[in-house]
Amino acid sequence: MKASISFIVLFFTHLAIAQTATIKGTVKNEEGNPIEGVSVTYKTQGTITDSKGNYELKIPSNLEITVTFSHISYTTITKKVNIPKNRNLYFSPKLITKIEEIKTVTIRDKKDDAEGIDKVPIETVKKLPSANAGIESTLKNIGLGVSGTNELSTQYNVRGGNYDENLVYVNGIEVYRPFLVRSGQQEGLSFVNPNLTQNVKFSAGGFQAKYGDKLSSVLDITYRKPRQFGIGFEASILGGSLTVEGISKNNKLSAIIGARYRNNSLFVNQKDIETNFKPNFTDVQTYVSYHFNERFNLDFLGNFSLNNYKYTPISRLTKFGTISDPKALVVNYRGKEEDQYLTIFGALKGTYLVNDNLKLELTSSTYNTQEEEYYDILAFYGIGNVNSDFGSDNFGDVEFSQAIGSQLDHARNDLDALITNIQLKATLKKDKYLFEFGAKYQLEDIKDRIIEWEVIDSAGFSLRPPNLLPRNDEPYNPYTGPIVPFSSTRATNNVQINRVSGFGQWSKTTYIKDHQLWFNLGVRAQNWKVKADNIESKEHTVISPRAQFAIKPDWKKDILFRISGGYYYQPPFYRELRDSIGIVHPEVKAQRSIHLVLGNDHSFLLWNRPFKLVTEAYYKSLSDVNPFTVDNVQIRYRAKNNATAYAVGFDARINGEFVEGTESYFSFGYLKTEENINNQGYIARPTDQRLKFAVLFQDYVPNYPNLKMYLNMVYNTGVPGGSPSYANPYIFQNRLKDYFRSDIGISYVFKDAENTTNIKWLENFKEFSLGIELFNMFDVQNSITNTWVRDIASSQSVAIPNYLSGRVLNVKLKIGL
Template identity: 60%
Template sequence: MKTFTLFFLLLITLTLSAQTATIKGIVKNTDKKPIEGVSISYLNNGTTSNKNGEYQLNVPANFEVSILFSHISYKSLQKKINIPKNKTFRFSPTLSIKIEEISEVIVEDYTKDAEGIIKINTADISKIPGANQGVENILMTLPGVNNNNELSTQYNVRGGNFDENLVYVNGIEVYRPFLVRAGQQEGLSFVNGNMVQNVKFSAGGFQAKYGDKLSSVLDITYRVPQNYGVTLNTSLLGGSLTLEGISPSKKLSALIGIRYRNNSLFINSKDIQTNTNPNFTDVQAYLTYVINPKLKIDFLGNYSLNNYNYTPKTRRTKFGTIAEPLELIVYYNGQEKDKFKTSFGALKAGYSVNDNLNLSLTSSTYHTIEDEYYDILASYNIGEVNNDFASENFGEVEFSEGIGSQLNHARNSIDALIINTEFKANFKKNNHQIDFGIKYQNEDIRDQIKEWEIIDSVGFSVRPPDETVNNQPYEPFSGNLTPYKSIDTKNNVKIDRLVWFVQYSKNKNWNNHKIWYNIGLRSHNWNVNGEGLNTSNQIIYSLRGQFAIKPDWEKDMLFRFSGGMYNQPPFYKDLRDFNGNINTTVATQKSLQVVVGNDYSFNIWNRPFKLVSEVYYKNLSNVNTYTVDNVKIRYRANNNAEAYATGVDLRLNGEFVPGTESWVSIGFLKTEENYNNQGYIARPTDQRFKFGMLFQDYVPNIPNIKMYLNLVFNSGLPGGSPSYTNSFDYQNRLNAYKRADIGISYVFADNNNQHKTRWLKNVKEFALGFEIFNMFDVQNSITNTWVRDVYSKRFYGIPNYMTPRVLNIKMDLKF
């Protein structure tokens, strides 16, 4: 099948390559002198003029195309042509010198690079293939950003965990659900990719204005509509509808997004046979009203409802080795019903006092109600598989090594309300900038955890690992029957926070070298109280700074130095230990960080490229250790550890193919922790090596056929050990995570290809294509299911495989 597909695409390419024509000539200026380095392009295909101003370009025959001649020092020129098949059209344009003031643009771009911010092209958000398409899908291809669960939008950065990342939408911090324990339960990310205007990301060393987390910042800006438009995206996984418009008075603009997703295509393709209907829906609205040129009001609202109904039937998983193959066969009874309902609203008033001073006041409310109910009985059998190729029973289970059952029960619910008000001021004058902000936040969390697990092996109850050792079945055990795991708690916790920051930035010239620096101070005071809890009040300060220099060298290089104190005061999840009990005295986790970076911009094949290199080191104290099970994090709720993280991140991006941006990322990381002075061991996020590639291409003679390739390789994580075991006793690693997703589409219309006739004349963008997720069908696992056989005293770790190869068909349409 693969050979036939490749042959078919090659045949089409060769057939259409003959249906071309040629345009060539000499590009000159008004003085009749040839111009070197002029870009001559149509759609995503193009060439450049040589030192004599000569160029030659193949174009589709018998088809009207628009050729663009552009150069940084000259005014652009556009020429529409329609050339017969196998003919050559000579065209020698004259370009006029372009005179314009660009100093402000240079300062803006330089400052952005100096801050160590990665800016992501928003046009790629809906095009890059991935099981969870969106902004986070692109982040996974960046160095230092990892996640081995393609059904999750969560990510860890440079040795941190999922809870250590800041996410802002239009300057408002957003939160994730509390009870989600598996990626397949998550559904939709808060960020709606069709509403995004700007995406900025920092993997460390960020400014004081960004907040109190240890790892990263994702800063999203939604766009303000300038005209009417409708965007429709549909696929086998669901769809989205985005409406935008502006009032006749130009004062009120509205951007509304509706999304629906169903993960059945992925879940029903796994080795567990189920009846499941996981569906996720959300509605977002961004409204802007301009009262007068100085005052405007913004509203951002979101409502999401995630239903996860799961009824497993059977499971058959082969594991072991070629010499000793085993198979786990499980029969299930029961079901799981989860519901995650979230509402969010924020009102922001922005006032421009003058050209130098801007003020804003924002008030937001986040409310989530989450229910997790399940009763699932699993009866399992572990058997030896016949590995004799000559046998009629090859691949069948011949001998059972372990028989048992497992019963899981939960009635968990959480009701969380977070309200805050924030004032910010921004003052700019000449090359100076001062930012100030103060925020008050109240968190009201009402949580109930009632879950237990009973394990039976060949008729003997398996007791908790920390209880008295028994020698069943060789010796009788007279103790009470207790579940393997049992939690029954109710918590009502309230947290008040007062946060402020102030920072100063400046850019200047020093002996023709460009310099930018920033220094900032943050303060975070919080108070924890609740029913039956001791009140705790704490305060911390964070001092941070950044420095960048762009030398006046022939080579375009920029050097960055950043770091300081990065603290993370405890959120509700950090206060809750393995047994669901609240420890109000949990202190802030502290980190001293240093990041040294270099940006090197250069040209290869007369096309722009950029190499970004960063070396970082984090020294962490007061560490609140945790375990990770799929995407659920459980904290010890103490500060009895110290840790460190160090590594190197490299990213090369540029036009590997003319007119497109692709990149390759490589990351090396080592992070370890020392709990209670027992010695350093790998942290749960110790992902030593990461390789990511995002590659875009098109068929040269049919540029409307686009291809997007997303490759990720992550070395194995520590983990897969039984729950509640001593991590110092289990330091095995899971297998490496390998994944390749590809998307191919045909673009009928876009900004460079507009139609004036037929039904496409009213269409701004229209593309139809398909995606293959995990196209090499690699069996990746993120956790192990541990099954115990009391009789043989053996534990079996059966891998829980992620999604296999899946085909998806999609359509993108914009009016």
């Protein structure tokens, strides 16, 4: 009898164990940081999260139950689940800070929102499928006011500005990009290495005085200090990276080093140009920190980058026109292009805590870029009709190709730029006030040799520049004068620019009753002097006042309102001083932009999960504008302050757990920006990107949460397509077609911080995942610029779109030790 009872007890015990399921995940706060000590309970059963925010709880299967997540500093949330037996459900909630209990913590957590600073989740950056994966690509997708229509470029436009108008900082040190890069194919790697990054902050306008003198935006990157030894490795068809980090036994010295390699030939081979393409992009970075004592810390940031770009075009076939009148450009090439971009960067930063209220920072950095751009390319081109007869065996073939002419492009360009600076910053806390001051001296020494010319032949006649007299009227009358290049630039410039800048700002957080208020007032100033050989020196000074205000009302809803603005100047860099024929103009003044930004942040719970809605309306009035043209990623300035402009728009983004345990983003933007050159009237600027829709969606298979999906989708309306050389831009106001791109990535995570495994060969790995990525999965033909084909017989210039990459498949492996 006793044996029977024991058997029955054991049977039902086994049955009860077999009829269980598991819910597990990681609990994080609003900033995306893990929370330790969160109580995860079901009735009388429960567990708590560990130091990494991880939890795992056994619950009854095939039964709807309620799991509660609670912590003394955060709001409690509940989750109803019904999980089949022996299955796992991955659920990672985000807990909201309790406003009524810890006001000081809330103010600190909301400080970035009050300042109009966007925090970009670094884990999302690492997982986002993109042709040129990195922080900048993520910004194009989820950043307010950010747009970009070249997947091979890390450059981006912000609210009507161009690539040169964006500030980039790494650990408080401003970084730069090469000068001569003309194409996204040549860029290779961004300066910022996501594998070394801890925090990403971004402001699309109305930013504080402590940030530098640019017109559009600030990207503020913080590299992490290692806490333990680790190795990370990534490999794909496009390249790979290796990251090694560690800390000394006494915890004083920490170092992290990252090496990257990339090859874009896979994308170029998908284009409409047949080439022999041999790119080689290599980058090595290190961040070393030594903690002398509780008051003094010394940091070093170093970077070495080498881009070798070898390009031999063979032929091109680009179809364009309409369905009823399809056309094709047929080109045969001779010659090649060989470019090299070598950059070296080093910065040393000392931080000294005088006391609990005063911090001093002294930073010195040096940036050197050595760039070579050599090419001789001869092109024979013609335009033909495309067979549009669906019943024909030759449907889609090019027929009746008419030879239009030929073109010879030549360049021998060399540039050597050395930028050195030293900067002192002070931060003083006094009661509710925060004072920040800074002063900086910078010397820019640039040696530039430009030799470029272009000879164009059409219908057997050499084309002369339209602005050169006497004009030829071929083919009706022969021209017997010498052959003159259609365009020619030949110059040697030795330029030194001395800059002295400084800022001071005051911030305060306070309460009126239970309404939280945040203020910031600041001013920047810069003086610079341009010296060049055989050119009269010029000296300029600008002063830039800025202000921000935010209020978080004591409402049941978590809503914050903010307003910011001020005067923003962009003192000209070397590229802005040089005109189209290579002459440097020291008299060029700083462009000025008056910002006004109105913003609103609303955090709320939907489906018992955290969400956030961010909206911003803005207006920018620009004066002393230096007009420019954009060709791929090359910007050419007129080196004249002969225009005024404006930009107005609205941006909105909602992000949250549309799928439980994942973060997804949906964003929308409207922009209108126009310029008035020499009082001819307002026309669209080259960056007039009217509408933007973007989606970053994350998902996983419920019964197999380790199988994850990432979708990156962007739609932008077309920008102005530019105009031929010497042409009046007021005549050429056509637009490129709309830009649409969708990338998808699917990966299986065998092991990471949130997922453990019993597979023995994975015991020594901290992370192991394998995935595939499909770029441009709908194979949409997007274009970045136009090639203008000139026909002397018809006296017309035909715009031929330059298409970007097509559909590309990539395989990716990620390992962490």
